[in-house]
Amino acid sequence: MAYDCISLTRHEMIGIVTLQRPQALNALNHQMIEELEQVFMELETDEKVKAVIITGEKHFAAGADINDMLDFNPEQARAFSFRHCFARIEAFPKPVLAAISGFALGGGLELALVCDWRIADNTARLGLPEINLGIFPGAGGTLRLPRLIGAARAKEMIFSGKPINAQQALEYGLINQLADDALAEAIQTAEMLASKPPVALKLAKQCINQAFDMDGVKAIEFESVAWASCFATRDQREGMKAFIEKRKPEFTGT
Numbered sequence: 001m002a003y004d005c006i007s008l009t010r011h012e013m014i015g016i017v018t019l020q021r022p023q024a025l026n027a028l029n030h031q032m033i034e035e036l037e038q039v040f041m042e043l044e045t046d047e048k049v050k051a052v053i054i055t056g057e058k059h060f061a062a063g064a065d066i067n068d069m070l071d072f073n074p075e076q077a078r079a080f081s082f083r084h085c086f087a088r089i090e091a092f093p094k095p096v097l098a099a100i101s102g103f104a105l106g107g108g109l110e111l112a113l114v115c116d117w118r119i120a121d122n123t124a125r126l127g128l129p130e131i132n133l134g135i136f137p138g139a140g141g142t143l144r145l146p147r148l149i150g151a152a153r154a155k156e157m158i159f160s161g162k163p164i165n166a167q168q169a170l171e172y173g174l175i176n177q178l179a180d181d182a183l184a185e186a187i188q189t190a191e192m193l194a195s196k197p198p199v200a201l202k203l204a205k206q207c208i209n210q211a212f213d214m215d216g217v218k219a220i221e222f223e224s225v226a227w228a229s230c231f232a233t234r235d236q237r238e239g240m241k242a243f244i245e246k247r248k249p250e251f252t253g254t
């Protein structure tokens, strides 16, 4: 399928989704959000793709498109919401990485927050500046940022609107890695993840994501059922046999 605001390339088993509105620092407009949702639907059924990277041309994304929002009334603002698209990416059954260079602001940072793994380089500036526009983060930021870095630091970022650099983001636990070249590092990490057993990865991701929304007893029960279902896969047998036979496992995704 052809896209206007994003591009999809494949690097062996990795799908690379690039945000491409560089003239607006990749500000997320309605069309880009629709295309993002569409591309993740396409990648979900692509069996050759084992992990996905989201990145941006020059910058990651400087937030939701402010031109689109200026004249919104509350109903229009709610309809503009990114929540369906971001929920799809968060629940995507394969690992999703964000490779962040330049600005990752507002809805751009919130997009990075729904990814499983964030890698930034020294050009990155990460922040939630919505407060300076008379609003606050409305694409999951008030939930996902405090979960990741704690309420105190999240409030600092959301109330002040001040961006942080990649070194600070690493110290906060907002990114997993700081690299010289965010995309090159993300490709290497994605290749490592693509070599893991996909069913176990998918189930581990589901358990971690769903545990946030469950009470502890239910979360442990959910984990136990998901964990047991790994034993219905060939990859479980292969992983354990390879350990016993002192060789590298060859996972097939079955």
Ligand code: CAA
Residues within 6 Å of the ligand: 023, 024, 025, 027, 028, 062, 063, 064, 065, 066, 067, 082, 103, 105, 106, 107, 108, 110, 129, 130, 133, 136, 137, 138, 139
């Ligand atoms: N929406 C629309 N256009 C944007 C944009 C955005 N979020 N961010 C940047 N642009 C546009 C600028 O208007 C400018 O366009 P023109 O050349 O046509 O004037 C172009 O991108 C380049 O931007 P600047 O000239 O401003 O570049 P700069 O280097 O001087 O500054 C910046 C960069 C600090 C990121 C600045 O552009 C900026 O502050 N952008 C807005 C960031 C922001 O507030 N993001 C939050 C948006 S609200 C949101 O995301 C809501 C939500 O929670 C879902």
